[in-house]
Amino acid sequence: MPPVADAVVLSRQFDDAEQQRSAADLGIWIFLATEILFFGVLFAAYAIMRIRYPEAFAVASRLTSVSLGSINTGVLLTSSLTMALAVRATKLGARKASIALLSATLALGIVFLAIKGTEYYLDYRDHLVPALNFSHPGPQAGQVEIFFYMYFFMTGVHSLHMIAGICLVGVMIAMAARRAFSTAYYTPVELSGMYWHLVDVVWIFLYPLLYLVSRS
Amino acid sequence: MIRHPVAAAQTYVLVWIALLVLLALTLGSAYLPLGWLNGAINLAIAVAKALLVMFFFMHLRSSHYVLRIAASAGFFWLAILIGLSLSDFLAR
Numbered sequence: 001m002p003p004v005a006d007a008v009v010l011s012r013q014f015d016d017a018e019q020q021r022s023a024a025d026l027g028i029w030i031f032l033a034t035e036i037l038f039f040g041v042l043f044a045a046y047a048i049m050r051i052r053y054p055e056a057f058a059v060a061s062r063l064t065s066v067s068l069g070s071i072n073t074g075v076l077l078t079s080s081l082t083m084a085l086a087v088r089a090t091k092l093g094a095r096k097a098s099i100a101l102l103s104a105t106l107a108l109g110i111v112f113l114a115i116k117g118t119e120y121y122l123d124y125r126d127h128l129v130p131a132l133n134f135s136h137p138g139p140q141a142g143q144v145e146i147f148f149y150m151y152f153f154m155t156g157v158h159s160l161h162m163i164a165g166i167c168l169v170g171v172m173i174a175m176a177a178r179r180a181f182s183t184a185y186y187t188p189v190e191l192s193g194m195y196w197h198l199v200d201v202v203w204i205f206l207y208p209l210l211y212l213v214s215r216s
Numbered sequence: 217m218i219r220h221p222v223a224a225a226q227t228y229v230l231v232w233i234a235l236l237v238l239l240a241l242t243l244g245s246a247y248l249p250l251g252w253l254n255g256a257i258n259l260a261i262a263v264a265k266a267l268l269v270m271f272f273f274m275h276l277r278s279s280h281y282v283l284r285i286a287a288s289a290g291f292f293w294l295a296i297l298i299g300l301s302l303s304d305f306l307a308r
Contacts, residue, residue: 033290081232208258212246
């Protein structure tokens, strides 16, 4: 199968490749804005609960695994680097580098989920899962449980986004392997990267709010 | 023609190093007894990390202003959501 030199797949509603790319850029940011607001509701709920129960949130946050959470933050930040480099390689037409970097991103995403799963197991072992086996000594038990409702909901929804991102990156690897991209057409990789980075941004805020409330 | 300028790989690596340094700072500062400043530092560092990711990895640095407005829109409405909600809870 001979590679098509810099072919642009132009949908018929667009005048030219430039216009098509602008539409894709604007479209992904509109979509990401809806994602920001989707997670935003959870952040708003978190803010209200933390203001109402500051002591319980301080106690509860100390029960999370700060070492695993910090390592996972590093893993995710690194995956954003490999993703940014993968998009760059695709734009430059470096197909093999692009596939290698996308695969690294995929692997780091899976490592993130594995560590997160380990944390969930430890939380289960320590009786911190609300509605399943939650128990906490002391009068603040109910308020500590509210923190863990927030913790599981926020990290759970984030993990679902990670799974979606991993699937997307997998599709990008397959498309790159079939030579679907060129220096003129790389929109799917670009947009998958945008999604991946936004999921990273969400975690950047989750990390201090869940793991670092009161460590001193 | 190329509207997505290709940044140097070095730039991305430097941004990544900056992100890891900020991660170390936020983790380290959390163990210093600074009272309410702990939370403020954590949030400020998170905002700095998010801006680094969005400006460099998500190319806002070299994007058309229309894209920057679209990117700001989500955060603008988020600020209204959180701001108005808290104006109730903080004033009770």
